[in-house]
Amino acid sequence: MDICYVTATAPKMLYDFFREQKVITYVDCVIQHFVFSTMGLSESCLMTTMAYDRYAAICNPLLYSSIMSPALCGQMVLGSYLAGLSGSIFHLCFLSNFQFCGPNVINHFFCDMPQLLLLSCADTFSAQLFTALSTMIFGIINVSVIMISYVYIVISILKITSVKGRSKTFNTCASHLTAVSLFYTSGMFVYLSSSSGVSSSFDRFASVFYTVMIPMLNPLIYSLRNKQIKDTLKRLQKKRGCCRGHRLRFLMDLSL
Numbered sequence: 001m002d003i004c005y006v007t008a009t010a011p012k013m014l015y016d017f018f019r020e021q022k023v024i025t026y027v028d029c030v031i032q033h034f035v036f037s038t039m040g041l042s043e044s045c046l047m048t049t050m051a052y053d054r055y056a057a058i059c060n061p062l063l064y065s066s067i068m069s070p071a072l073c074g075q076m077v078l079g080s081y082l083a084g085l086s087g088s089i090f091h092l093c094f095l096s097n098f099q100f101c102g103p104n105v106i107n108h109f110f111c112d113m114p115q116l117l118l119l120s121c122a123d124t125f126s127a128q129l130f131t132a133l134s135t136m137i138f139g140i141i142n143v144s145v146i147m148i149s150y151v152y153i154v155i156s157i158l159k160i161t162s163v164k165g166r167s168k169t170f171n172t173c174a175s176h177l178t179a180v181s182l183f184y185t186s187g188m189f190v191y192l193s194s195s196s197g198v199s200s201s202f203d204r205f206a207s208v209f210y211t212v213m214i215p216m217l218n219p220l221i222y223s224l225r226n227k228q229i230k231d232t233l234k235r236l237q238k239k240r241g242c243c244r245g246h247r248l249r250f251l252m253d254l255s256l
Helices: 002-007 010-016 026-059 061-067 070-096 113-119 125-158 163-194 201-223 227-255
Strands: none
Touching: 002 010, 002 026, 002 201, 010 201, 026 061, 026 070, 026 113, 026 125, 026 163, 070 113, 070 125, 113 125, 125 163, 163 201
């Protein structure tokens, strides 16, 4: 998902860096937005299913294997993709009916719905209404489910008496909580600022962080739970400390 998410915007952005006239056709613009919105909405739903997975693992550990069966996991992942695809198809229907009279200059580095709404010379009230409704459905509902899941998770963690047990239990959902915080915080900032109708340089920078940096950080965030990666990072840190110590001793001997 992260690979498709980045591929929808980054190659075109990098290609335009070396061109004086940055042009994208109408069909390419629609396809770019369709792929980008599908991956973004699907990731929002997938993070919600992962929150339920963490809830089942921490609040019902003895029943976890029966609750989160492979069949249910497959259905939840498939449902996340279908939900994102359904929302993007509605966006595609609205985009196909837009009329652009010019000047068709997108004040952004990729084709996103808020910028396209500003360029349309037709009535965009229905499109704006659907965008608001889809934001409520995919944003507010998913965030609410995630928050409710973590309320139960925190309650379960507080019931654990040992500090080591609490820390170990919290570490099982730390990576997911970090990814959720980055995804929704940056996304809310980008789209709330875009609703003002002005795309500033800082907004575009935030969009780069939202569309490129976060998908690149996700593999690292989720890999920090891997014991082998943790051990490797500790060895590198110790090795760097030893090398620094040898360098200091060498400089001291040289000065003498």
